[in-house]
Structure formats: structure tokens, C-alpha cells
Amino acid sequence: MSENNSSSWRPETMAAQNLGIEDAATGAVVPALSLSTTFTRNKDYSARETGTYLRDEGPNQRLAESMVCMLDKGDGALSFGSGIAACTAPFHALGHGAHIAVSSVIYYGVLSWLENFAGQRGLDYTLFDATSPDQLAELLQARETALVWLETPANPTWEITNIRHCSELAHSHGALVVVDSTVATPVLTRPLELGADMVCHAATKYLNGHSDLLGGILVTSDSEHPLWERIRLHRKFSGPMMGSLDAWLLCRGMRTLFLRVRRQSQSALAIADYLDAHPGIEKVFYPGLPSHPGHEIARHQMHEGFGGMLSVLVPGGREEAIAVVRKARVFKQATSLGGVESLIEHRKSSESDVTSTPQNLLRLSVGIEAVEDLVADLDQMLK
Numbered sequence: 001m002s003e004n005n006s007s008s009w010r011p012e013t014m015a016a017q018n019l020g021i022e023d024a025a026t027g028a029v030v031p032a033l034s035l036s037t038t039f040t041r042n043k044d045y046s047a048r049e050t051g052t053y054l055r056d057e058g059p060n061q062r063l064a065e066s067m068v069c070m071l072d073k074g075d076g077a078l079s080f081g082s083g084i085a086a087c088t089a090p091f092h093a094l095g096h097g098a099h100i101a102v103s104s105v106i107y108y109g110v111l112s113w114l115e116n117f118a119g120q121r122g123l124d125y126t127l128f129d130a131t132s133p134d135q136l137a138e139l140l141q142a143r144e145t146a147l148v149w150l151e152t153p154a155n156p157t158w159e160i161t162n163i164r165h166c167s168e169l170a171h172s173h174g175a176l177v178v179v180d181s182t183v184a185t186p187v188l189t190r191p192l193e194l195g196a197d198m199v200c201h202a203a204t205k206y207l208n209g210h211s212d213l214l215g216g217i218l219v220t221s222d223s224e225h226p227l228w229e230r231i232r233l234h235r236k237f238s239g240p241m242m243g244s245l246d247a248w249l250l251c252r253g254m255r256t257l258f259l260r261v262r263r264q265s266q267s268a269l270a271i272a273d274y275l276d277a278h279p280g281i282e283k284v285f286y287p288g289l290p291s292h293p294g295h296e297i298a299r300h301q302m303h304e305g306f307g308g309m310l311s312v313l314v315p316g317g318r319e320e321a322i323a324v325v326r327k328a329r330v331f332k333q334a335t336s337l338g339g340v341e342s343l344i345e346h347r348k349s350s351e352s353d354v355t356s357t358p359q360n361l362l363r364l365s366v367g368i369e370a371v372e373d374l375v376a377d378l379d380q381m382l383k
Contacts, residue, residue: 011070011071011186011258012257012258014067014070014071015067015071015254015255015257015258016255016256016258017029017255018030018031018063018067018251018255019063019066019067019070021063030252031059031060031063031248031251032059033060033244033245033248034050034058034059034060034244035244035245036054036058037053037054038052038053038054039051039052039053049062050062054241054244055236055239055241056236056241058241058244058247060244060245060247060248060251061079061241061242061244061247063247063251064079064203064215064217064242064247064250064251064254065077065078065079065217067251067254068186068201068203068207068217068219068254069219071186071187071190071254071257072186072190072191072192072199072219073190073192073193074192074199074219074220074221075220075221075222075223076219076220076222076223076228077217077218077219077220078217078218078231078232078235079203079215079216079217079241079242079247079250080215080216080217080218080235080240080241080242081214081215081216081240081241081242081243081246082202082204082214082215082216082240083109083182083200083201083202083203083204083205083214083215083216084109084110084113084202084216085216085240086200086201086202086203086215086216086217086218087107087109087110087113087180087200087202087216088110088113089218089231089234089235089240090147090176090178090198090218090227090231091113091114091118091121091123091147092121092231092234092238093227093230093231093233093234094123094146094147094227095146096121096122096123097122097123097124098122098123098124098146098147099123099124099125099126099143099144099145099146100114100118100123100124100125100126100145100146100147100148100149101125101126101128101136101139101140101143101145101147101148101149101170101175102114102125102126102127102128102148102149103127103128103129103130103149103150103151103154103161104127104128104129104130105130105151105154105155105157105159106149106151106154106155106180107151107155107180107182107202108155108350108351108352108354108355108357110149110151110180111354111355112352112354115354126139126143130150130151130152130154130159130161130166131159131160131161131293131294133162133165133166133169136148136166136169136170137169140169140170140172140173140175141173144173144174145170145173145174145175146175146176147175147176147177147178148166148170148175148176148177148178149178149180150163150166150177150178150179150180150196151179151180151181151182152179152180152181152184152189152301153183153184153287153294153298153306153307153309155183155309155363156285156311156347156357156361156363157285157311157357157361158183158285158286158287158292158307158309158310158311159293159294160287160292160293160294160295160297160298160301161294161297162297162301163177163179163189163191163194163195163196163301164194164195164301167194167195167196167197168195171195176197176198176225176227177195177196177197177198178196178197178198178199178200179191179196179198179199179200180199180200180201180202181199181200181201182200182201182202182205182206182338183205183206183307183308183309183337183338184302184307185201185206185207185257185261185307187257187258187261187262187303187304187305188261188265188302188303188304188305188306188307189301189302189303192219192221194301196221197220197221197222197225198218198219198220198221198228199218199219200216200217200218200219201216201217201218201219202215202216203215203216203217203242203250204216204336204338205336205337205338205339206257206260206261206264206308206337206338207250207253207254207257207338208249208250208253208254208338209253209256209257209260209338209339209340210249210253210339210340211336211339211340211341212249213245213246213249213250213253214246215242215243215246215247215250216242218231260340260368261304261305261307261308262304262305263368264305264307264308264366264367264368265288265304265305265306265307265308266305266371267308267366267367267368267369267371267374268286268288268305268306268307268308268309268310268364268366269286269288269305269306270371270375271310271364271366271371271374271375271378272284272286272288272289272310273289274375274378275310275312275378276289276291278382280314280315280382280383281312281313281314281382282312282313282314282315282360283312283313284310284311284312285310285311285312286306286309286310286311287302287306287307288305288306288307308337308338308365308366308367309337309363309364309365309366310363310364310366311347311361311362311363311364312361312362312364313358313360313361313362314360314362314382315360316360317359317360318346318348318349318359318360320360321346321359321360321361321362322346322349324362324381324382325344325345325346325362325381327380327381328344328377328381329377329380330342330369330373330374330376330377331343331344331364331374331377331378331381332344333345335350336365337363337365338365339365339367340367340368341367341369342364342365342366342367342369342374343364343365343367344362344363344364344365345362345363346361346362347361347362347363348361
């Protein structure tokens with residue numbers, strides 16, 4: 001592979017051209033898919049740049065990692081076989097007895113992992129309101145904390161956390177900060193620039209954008225940190241490596257990342273404005289609305305938009321909410337988010353009692369369709 005002189009390019013150009021890399025042998029502008037699981041060594045028996053065995057690293061994985069690392073302006077990146085594998089990798093790497101401060105509103109999968117496995121692995125965690133830095137400050141003063149886990153915007157009510165403020169608090173007490181930025185993506189927010197130590201992405205969602213791969217990415221601001229080395233060893237010896245085809249698809253998906261996220265953010269804001277004035281809606285959760293409690297922080301922390309995710313409360317309970325979803329025509333009735341197709345789901349049906357998600361909450365992932373068609377669909381659903 002050969003690399004063009006791309007140091008002065010903007011991130012969207014780098015993403016569109018896969019970092020400017022071309023195949024040296026053929027001149028192909030699309031990276032080759034390597035399905036090999038093992039690689040020969042050099043004559044002196046040193047390892048090639050591609051590695052020696054796929055469970056450690058591979059050419060497609062390396063390119064995907066390099067692209068996300070570039071977008072997040074990090075110092076290193078590791079790919080994983082799923083978003084939850086990437087999210088929980090720092091927990092696996094912590095020592096026995098470590099304490100984790102965890103935002104009380106986060107992705108259900110992470111909260112469920114902590115609920116089911118943290119105690120078995122000798123980890124202790126405390127939930128706190130991440131919209132109140134004072135709560136974090138009190139917690140850090142009361143407990144010796146190794147890691148602070150944040151998610152912003154936070155699934156499924158899209159609360160906004162002040163990354164810079166929380167990072168400063170955590171660092172003053174010797175704790176590291178990891179931010180799940182799946183919904184914001186590097187297009188809208190770069191947590192490492194705001195002081196976070198690591199950023200996590202469920203690559204299945206926006207980074208890929210086509211609902212056809214499973215993967216996750218962790219990016220660090222310091223690839224020499226001991227915890228990062230332990231995370232790398234965890235991936236190597238526990239085996240949650242991203243598959244080569246998924247890594248290839250991820251590189252393909254990221255070529256249109258900036259176009260997709262910008263369009264989805266624009267459409268989501270238009271839909272949020274429409275639903276905010278709709279008599280059939282009790283409440284809209286979207287950080288782009290001035291009425292959202294985290295709007296001012298989002299304005300300074302998010303750039304080029306507020307993301308493609310929003311949630312609403314409809315009158316009634318579970319049955320009434322599901323009745324609305326059943327009428328969807330353009331929106332697909334499915335879990336997940338971040339794809340080019342718009343999705344709607346009754347969120348509590350995908351969670352459990354471990355979360356406080358209301359039974360009348362519907363979660364919308366806005367795609368790239370004509371926003372007029374999406375609004376018309378919502379209008380007929382709510383009638």
C-alpha cells in the first residue's frame with residue numbers, strides 16, 4: 001500500500017479517501033480485503049507490519065483503526081468484534097478492587113455488564129448524575145476512583161455531559177476518563193480534545209452507517225499508558241478482535257461518514273422541532289432544542305449539529321406507545337441506530353428493570369431519507 005502526501009488534508013477528505021492510501025501493486029483506490037489469519041515473517045524472523053496472527057492485528061483492522069484514530073485525533077486505536085466488547089475492554093483491564101464512577105444514563109448494554117459482571121471481577125462501581133459535576137466531585141472525594149465512564153449524548157434520553165469539566169475533576173483525583181461518543185461521532189465531538197483519556201465507538205452504528213457489520217473501536221490519547229497496554233493484551237488473549245470483513249466494511253462506511261452525519265443531524269433537528277409542537281407528543285428529548293437542559297453545553301461541545309438521535313414520550317403507557325410504532329411505514333421497527341435507514345423502537349422492550357427508561361418512550365434514529373417523508377410518516381403514526 002502507498003500513502004499520498006495527505007498531512008494537510010481535512011478530516012472529511014482523509015475519510016473519503018481512506019487516508020489517501022492506494023494499493024502500490026494495482027493502483028486500486030479501494031483497499032484490498034485480506035482474509036488471511038496468519039502472516040509470514042521477514043527473513044530475519046521479525047514480524048511484518050501486518051502482524052503475525054489475526055487475533056493480534058491485521059491489515060484491514062489496522063487501516064480501520066488508523067482512520068478512527070485520525071478522526072478522533074488520538075495516539076492509538078484498537079478495534080473489537082462489537083461495540084460492547086470495546087466499551088467493556090477498559091473494565092477488563094482494571095485491577096481487582098478498582099472503583100468506577102459511571103454516568104447513571106448510559107447505553108443499556110454497558111449498564112447490564114456492570115450489573116452482572118463487575119462484582120464477579122472484583123470491580124466496584126457507583127452511578128452518578130453526569131449532568132451534575134458536583135455529584136462527580138463529591139464521589140471522587142469520597143472514593144479512590146480509577147475510571148470515570150461517561151456517555152454523551154446519553155442513550156436513550158440524550159443527556160449532555162460537560163466532558164471538559166468532568167475530565168478536569170477526574171484528573172485532579174488521579175482518575176482516567178472514557179467517553180462513549182457513539183452518537184456524536186468524531187464529526188460532531190472529539191472527546192480527547194476536551195480532556196478525555198479514551199473514546200469509545202460502537203462502530204456498528206454511525207461509523208459504518210449501513211447496518212451490515214458488528215464492531216467497536218477504542219481510541220486513546222496516550223498509547224504508552226499502562227492501562228492501554230493491558231487493554232491491548234486483553235484483546236489479544238481474550239480474542240474479541242474485529243473480523244477482517246467487518247474492518248473492510250467499516251473503512252468503506254467511513255468514506256461517507258461526514259455526509260451522513262451532517263444530513264442526519266439536519267433532519268433530526270427538523271423532526272425534533274416538528275414533534276416539539278405536536279399535540280400528540282408529551283415531551284421531546286433532543287439536545288438541539290433550546291428547551292433541552294444540556295443545550296448550551298451541546299452548543300459549545302458539539303459542532304456541525306446535534307446528532308441524528310431523539311426520543312419522545314407519547315401519552316399513555318407501553319401498549320399505547322407500541323401501537324404508535326406498529327403504524328410506521330417509512331421508519332423501520334428495529335433496534336440499533338446510526339444507519340442510513342430511519343428506525344423507531346419502543347425502547348423499554350429492548351431493556352430490563354436495570355434502567356429507568358419510561359414505558360411510553362419511543363427512540364428514533366433518523367436516517368438520510370427525505371425529511372418530508374419522515375415527517376409525514378410520524379404524522380400518520382401519531383394520528
